[in-house]
Amino acid sequence: METSVDRIAEPWGPRTPYGSGARWPARTDMYLRPGTGPDEVERWVPAASVLHSNGDAMDIAVARGRIVGVRGRAADRVNRGRLGPKDLFGWQANASADRLTRPxxxxxxxxxxxxxxxxxxxxxxxxxxxxxxxxxxxxxxxxxxxxxxxxxxxxxxxxxxxxxxxxxxxxxxxxTATAAEALKESFGCDGQPGSYTDFDHADVIALFGHNMAETQPVLWMRILDRLEGTDPPRLVCVDPRPTPVARRADVHLAPRSGTNVALLNALLHRIIRNGRVDHEFIEAHTVGFEELTARVRECTPAWAARICQVPAASIERAAELIGGAERLVSTVLQGVYQSHQATAAAVQVNNLHLVRGMLGRPGRGVLQMNGQPxxxxxxxxxxxxxxxxxxxxxxxxxxxxxxxxxxxxxxxxxxxxxxxxxxxxxxxxxxxxxxxxxxxxxxxxxxxxxxxxxxxxxxxxxxxxxxxxxxxxxxxxxxxxxxxxxxxxxxxxxFTNADRTVHFSGKxxxxxxxxxxxxxxxxxxxxxxxxxxxxxxxxxxxxxxxxxxxxxxxxxAGRPCDYTGLSHQKLREGGGIQWPCNEQAPEGTERLYTEGFTWAHPDVCESYGKDLVTGASMEPAEYRSLNPGGKAVIKAAEYLPPHEDTSVEFPLQLITGRTLYHFHTRTKTGRAPQLNAAAPEVWVELSAGEAAQQDLAEGDLVEVATPRGAVRGRLRITAIRDGMVFLPFHYGYWDTAEGHRPGGDSGRAANEATITDWDPASKQPLFKTAAARIGLVERAAGTPAPAPTTTASAPAGTGGVPSTTGGPQAVALHTTEGRP
Amino acid sequence: MNGVKLTLRALHHGERALERRLLAVAQRHRTEHEIHHVSRDLARWSREHAARLAEQGRHYGLDLSGPAGHLPADALAVLRERAAVAMGRRREAGLLLLHDLRSLYLSAAGNSVHWEMLAQTAQATKDTGLLALVSSCHPQTLRQVRWANTMIKNLAPQLLSGL
Missing domain, CATH: 3.40.50.740 (Rossmann fold)
Structure with a gap:
């Protein structure tokens, strides 16, 4: 069956529902330059996507020495033929007239x-x-x-x-520094425990600060297809913004920025208190459970509710879902990694899986995600x-x-x-x-x-x-x-994606x-x-x-990321394969830690770990005495208040983030017409309640200021939590008159305003914990914010804001096997 | 009990001094962002330790003052931060940083030794209240020591060879 869809208006395309344990059906997405037919394509060159971390396998269409389009690879384990909007349209940036051609x-x-x-x-x-x-x-x-x-x-x-x-x-x-650090802290070594195929089996999926729908749209399609199928999984979402994930979640927790550790400690408190722990697994495979138990003893949902400003009942409900899961998959991204106490929080997600024994089996996995390809x-x-x-x-x-x-x-x-x-x-x-x-x-x-x-x-x-x-x-x-x-x-x-799948990318x-x-x-x-x-x-x-x-x-060779069983030829011809791939595992390895945590042994571990609060390195002897047999380390952490909190002068929490249509600093996506048009200019997000209090309305030109600097943009009113202001970080100055800096006192780049502070353990800068104020520059006079309506920046009210669409230039072709 | 009282008093003094030092270092090295932020987190521990020592002291008839007020944003503090920004682009500032980290290390190590003395005595005299206090605070003091040591190890090679 063939379907044509405007993939700017419908970023995730048509559904192919499937049930628990089944194989994700293929759907081949293709976009060719308008006016180019498939028969005009002279060569298809194998590659994978580079505008996010998902690693979607694709073929690049070449005609008369130029790239003319892309098509997903249906056989590949990662995407089964699907492509996201950035994959479909981003390649056009290669042919921009302003490419550098000489030193x-x-x-x-x-x-x-x-x-x-x-x-x-x-x-x-x-x-x-x-x-x-x-x-x-x-x-x-x-x-x-x-x-x-x-x-x-x-x-x-x-x-x-x-x-x-x-x-x-x-x-x-x-x-991704926090992903690596959290894996090293818990398992002694970097390496993603889980696999994307775990989503095919999961009965509960918990997403922590991970707007998967926008950062990894193809993986979100996998979940959407599960949600439409039989035995759909239940979702827990932790995110202060009304993301597409939050809208589909059974429990949505929107905590105050900088309070992830408090929230996670309360979840662990409930799970331990309600006896939802796998004592056999803990005994056989971990050290540190007693310390965790002591650390979270007082961390009741009521305690966390006061810090995070979310209802205690919602925390309890989330703990019930996670605690009752048979097959739990958790994912973590920037809402944790770029926030206060990044590593401490990411490690507590690992701990949820360690105390529940939810690792190394189909549908039981942690995915500490990456941001870049x-x-x-x-x-x-x-x-x-x-x-x-x-x-x-x-x-x-x-x-x-x-x-x-x-x-x-x-x-x-x-x-x-x-x-x-x-x-x-x-x-x-x-x-x-x-x-x-x-x-x-x-x-x-x-x-x-x-x-x-x-x-x-x-x-x-x-x-x-x-x-x-x-x-x-x-x-x-x-x-x-x-x-x-x-x-x-x-x-x-x-290159290798977030679930260890290695792809070949050809010239x-x-x-x-x-x-x-x-x-x-x-x-x-x-x-x-x-x-x-x-x-x-x-x-x-x-x-x-x-x-x-x-x-x-x-x-x-002989390392956890063993590539000795791979070759350019094998990857070019066979598609994506997960490392380790060697003589013992010639077809790659779907899940790590199916038989214990061998890479945590003191002689082989990548890191002896750090103090999650101070960042101080542990010495080899300390690690050896803590973990002589090489088990997973359950590492507890206390909650600390954020370094920059709100004040009378700066009453709002500032967080920065991403949108579905752009990548990084827009060097490519800003040069792809469909993507650029979907989100052409910076904007500012505030809740309806907060906007009313500040006497601001949709489309008003506002200034967001912190002690470091200020940013101007039009206001979008969304269902983001009260007391918070959001700025997309993609926008810079290359397409402005000034070229590399703001023209006046306030700029277009969100990072004019962010704070220089980083997580002491992972050294990842914090983009989601700063205090700011907002002020009116100019009334909207009917102009809405240039923010997409299809994403977390969807307007809270109805009317007045035209829907984001791509028109005929954004129509892609989707081929699926015929369904009854 | 006189020896315990003396040690409690000395440690209380030491924790308050360490808190002040950490906060001063946070200001003096405003442009060393990790030092700035983590010092303030660690100062909170010393502040809590001093408060708990004062509380414990009451059982021994000691009148130790409560925690010091927050370091005021006085002229000296403002001056320290301005000096930090002005000095922040000079390589010589690295020497000052190492000097300050060394003094934090020694200060925290001194406190640690006092905690150790109290721990030993509490065990010998079966003073469960004191033992509970030491068990809860001493690990944090050791973490302060390790932090200063790690920062010195990581920064010294560049700061000393890049002069």
Whole structure:
């Protein structure tokens, strides 16, 4: 059966209901440039989606040397053919007229075009001079969650063994650092326990700060199809906004920002008190249950209700659902990761599963989600504040093993302290000891908190900034050298989604002008720098994506993220496969921890853990005495009040977040016409009650201000909780007259107003815990807010706001097997 | 009981001093965001410890004052924060930070030793009230020590070699 649907107006497309335990039916989504028929497509090139973390498998349609559309891969385990709106339309950004096509260097204060030799020459001579004068601590690398595995691994070898710096991190610090930290705290090692197929079996699904409908629309389609089928699961949603998830939830809890730990401790209190715990599992597989029991003893729903400002009865109802589940799946995302006490809260979700014994079986899983498409690889490859292959920097044997793989001495690899996290790198740059920062594939001048500060840091004369990107982003405009990179679809590589599924992503067309694959740029730098191993051979001995993948396989061998059973060819031909994939598991591994928590053993664990409040590292001996047998660690945490609370002057809680139609700082989605039109401009969300109190109405131009800065946008009145103001964080300045900064006192980027504060354990910045005030700038005069109506920003009232639609340019074709 | 009274008094003094130090460090290193925020969280523990020690002291006829008021936003505090912002772009500020972390470490370690003395004596004299107090507070003091130690370990290499 074929159906045509406007996928801007109906982001999740038509339903294919299925029942508990059944296989999710296929539905093949296809979008081709209007006027192009399927018969005109010359080649279909296998790839996967890069505008979220879901890893939707697709084929890129090529005709006459250009990308003309995309089609989902029905056989793939992740999406069974479906694509989200960003997958369907986002590829058009590749062909934008303003792509970078030549390197740029700063001369006389201006960025001017040059050739690769000149640009790389400057980067290399600055690197060598700094190494000579100050040492490796002068150089830092800030990468992303949007490159490919082969690129991160190469960068990790260059930074850690070539330069020998501890300063390498990804913008994954902003999206997924807490996921990694929470997994390390509970299970001793990174690695997603659950699988997307757990949704096929679950009877209760709890989503904690995870607006899945907008951040992972294809996964939400899976849940929607379960909800329409027989034995639908019941949903628990924790989110202060009226998200599409909240609207379908059996219990919706909308807590005050910064109170997740209080809420979770109350859930744990009820579950333990009502005896909903699996004592056999706890005894066999965990340590720390007694401490948790003591910690949550006083955390009654009534206590949490006062802190979170949600009804105690709702907390009890949520605890009943979670406590009574036979097959419980929990997911966690930015509402937890970017909020106060991030790791402490994420760990309590793991604890819900540990005390209930809900792991390692179909329908029993935790999914600590990622925000970006390749964030998992940033983590695995050691480009996100860990050593490659989940090796433990505090374990001398792990460092020696890595040194063996790289054929360098162990002292070559810095391991005297944890790898430097991104926020600390920016602090070192601000304070003056970090003198060169190489930024690849990310846009900190829009995405980091407190942008006036970030612009000040990046604009310093004493800091040499290299930016490698597709476009002249806000950050690139502040660079000393700009390197034009090839986009997805213009280069080859692999990447891994949030449920450990590895996909191949092929080169469909050539990059524009002189733009080069990120891998080729890193390889060129390594060659020009002349990095050597301890026998004088080139440190980076590979030359293309396939040989880089093989090098990574050697590094991953025997590690939890074992890739030795995979190859470019196997992935290209067979579709997505979940790691670990090796001789013992040639078809991959659906669930981790089916037989205990072997990676938590003191000899093999990736981390000995941290104090969840102070961030202090545990010492090896401490961990060994706490967890000698290598079990899962049930780690309790006390609730602490948020660092910046509301006041008379700043009475509202400010949270920032995402919308379905955009990704990150809009560098791609803002250049895809259908996506851009669906959410063309920043807006501000407030509840009806709050708006009435402030005498504000839909469409009014308002200013949201904090002690750091201010943002202007039109007001959308939604069913968000009272006392809270929401700003989407996607909007920057590249498509404004000023280019990289606000024109006046107030800006368009939400991060003008956010606070510089991060979780002490995961070092993830907090974008959801700040205090703000709102004021009227200008009455609406009939103009509604430019916010989508299909999402969490749907207007609370009816009338006056036209529905978000995409029109004929946004119609995609959907093919399903005929149903009765 | 005189020895216990003396130790309670000394520890009460030590916890109040640590609270003041933590809050002063939070202001002096306004541009070191993690130090700024976590110091204030840790100051809360010392404040609670001082209050509970004063409460416990009453059983021994000790009149220890309650917790100090919140550090006022006085001229000195404002000055400290302004100085922090002005100094925040200089590499030399790193030395001051390490110096302050060292003094926090020593201050918290001193308190920890006093808690240890009280714990031992409470066990020997079967003073269950005192033992309960120590069991609840001493772990937090140890966490303050570990925090200062971790920050020194993580920051010293860059701050000292990047001068």
């Amino acid at each position: 740029l260097v700063r001369d006389g204060g201006e960025l001017v075009e040059t050739d690769w030799d000149t640009a790389m020459g400057r980067v290399v001579s600055r690197s060598k001079r700094l190494l000579e004068r100050q040492g490796p601590g002068a150089i830092g690398f800030y990468t992303t969650g949007q490159l490919f595995l082969e690129e991160y691994y190469t960068l990790a070898v260059i930074a850690r063994a070539g330069i020998g710096t501890n300063h390498l991190d990804g913008n994954t610090r902003l999206c 390749t964030a998992q690889n940033t983590r695995e490859c050691g480009a996100n504040g860990d050593l490659p292959g989940f090796r433990n920097w505090q374990n001398e044997q792990h460092v020696a093993d890595l040194a063996r793989v790289w054929n360098v001495t162990p002292e070559t690899i810095p391991h005297y302290a944890p790898p430097t996290h991104a926020m600390q790198m920016f602090r070192y740059a601000e304070q003056g000891s970090l003198r060169m920062l190489w930024i690849s594939g990310t846009n900190p001048a829009v995405s980091l908190p407190e942008l006036a500060r970030i612009r000040r840091i990046l604009s310093q004369d004493r800091l040499f900034v290299v930016v490698q990107d597709l476009f002249l982003t806000e950050t690139a405009q502040l660079a000393d050298v700009v390197l034009p990179a090839a986009a997805w679809g213009e280069k080859t590589g692999t 469909a067309v050539d990059p524009p002008g002189e733009a080069r694959a990120d891998l080729d740029i890193f390889l060129d730098y390594a060659a020009r720098m002349g990095f050597r191993d301890k026998d004088g051979a080139p440190l980076v001995g590979w030359h293309d994506a396939e040989s880089a993948f093989e090098a990574w396989q050697r590094c991953s």
